[in-house]
Amino acid sequence: xxxxxxxxxxxxxxxxxxxxxxxxxxxxxxxxxxxxxxxxxxxxxxxxxxxxxxxxxxxxxxxxxxxxxxxxxxxxxxxxxxxxxxxxxxxxxxxxxxxxxxxxxxxxxxxxxxx
Amino acid sequence: xxxxxxxxxxxxxxxxxxxxxxxxxxxxxxxxxxxxxxxxxxxxxxxxxxxxxxxxxxxxxxxxxxxxxxxxxxxxxxxxxxxxxxxxxxxxxxxxxxxxxxxxxxxxxxxxxxx
Numbered sequence: 001x002x003x004x005x006x007x008x009x010x011x012x013x014x015x016x017x018x019x020x021x022x023x024x025x026x027x028x029x030x031x032x033x034x035x036x037x038x039x040x041x042x043x044x045x046x047x048x049x050x051x052x053x054x055x056x057x058x059x060x061x062x063x064x065x066x067x068x069x070x071x072x073x074x075x076x077x078x079x080x081x082x083x084x085x086x087x088x089x090x091x092x093x094x095x096x097x098x099x100x101x102x103x104x105x106x107x108x109x110x111x112x113x114x115x
Numbered sequence: 116x117x118x119x120x121x122x123x124x125x126x127x128x129x130x131x132x133x134x135x136x137x138x139x140x141x142x143x144x145x146x147x148x149x150x151x152x153x154x155x156x157x158x159x160x161x162x163x164x165x166x167x168x169x170x171x172x173x174x175x176x177x178x179x180x181x182x183x184x185x186x187x188x189x190x191x192x193x194x195x196x197x198x199x200x201x202x203x204x205x206x207x208x209x210x211x212x213x214x215x216x217x218x219x220x221x222x223x224x225x226x227x228x229x230x
Contacts, residue, residue: 003158004158033217033218035220040222040223041222041223042205042220042221042222042223043159043205043220044220045217045218045219048217056217091158091159093159093218103149103161103164104161104218105161106151106158106159106160107158108156108157108158109158
C-alpha cells in the first residue's frame, strides 16, 4: 500500500502524559499536513510542511503541540501534558505541490482519547 | 480568507433517488474546490475537484458538482443514490495557485440512504 500511513491508529492516555504520533506520507509528496477532527466537525488545520520546513501553524496549535519533519519524509506530532480537550482524531495528509497538484491524500488518522 | 458553509448537516434519501448536498464558499482569490467523502473508520477520500477548468466536474462513483461563481456555490449531486453512498461528505476550499494556504473544510453533511 503506497498511501499515507499513520501510527498508532488509536491511543488512550492519561491526562498530563505526553504522546507522539507518526505520519508517513506518499513517498514523492513534498507537502505534509496535520489536521484535527472532533466529533461532528470537519477537519481543522493544525500545521503543514514543505519538505522539512514548517511553513504555517494554526492558532489551534498551542505551545504544548510540536511537529517535526526532520528529513522531509515522515513527520511526528507530539502533544505534551495532554488535556481532555485534546481528545480527537488527528489526520495527516500529503500532496505534491511541485507537480501542480493541490489534491491532498489523507491517512486513516490517529484517534486520541485522554482520560 | 477562505470559508465553506455546508447548508445541511444531515441529508436522508431513499435508495435510487437523487442526491443533492449543498455547499457555498467564500474566497478572497479564485478558488480550488473539492468534495471529500469519509466512510466510518476510513480515511478521507477525494470525490472530485474543481480547479478553474470546466465548471461541471465529474468525480468517482457517479458524483458530480457544478461550480457557479455568481452563486458562490459548489453543490454535489448524484442521479441515483446507492446504499454504499451513506457517509460523511465534506466541501473544501483553497485558493487556486495560492501556494501557501491549506485546505479549509466545511463542517460536513451526513448522508443517509434508506432502503
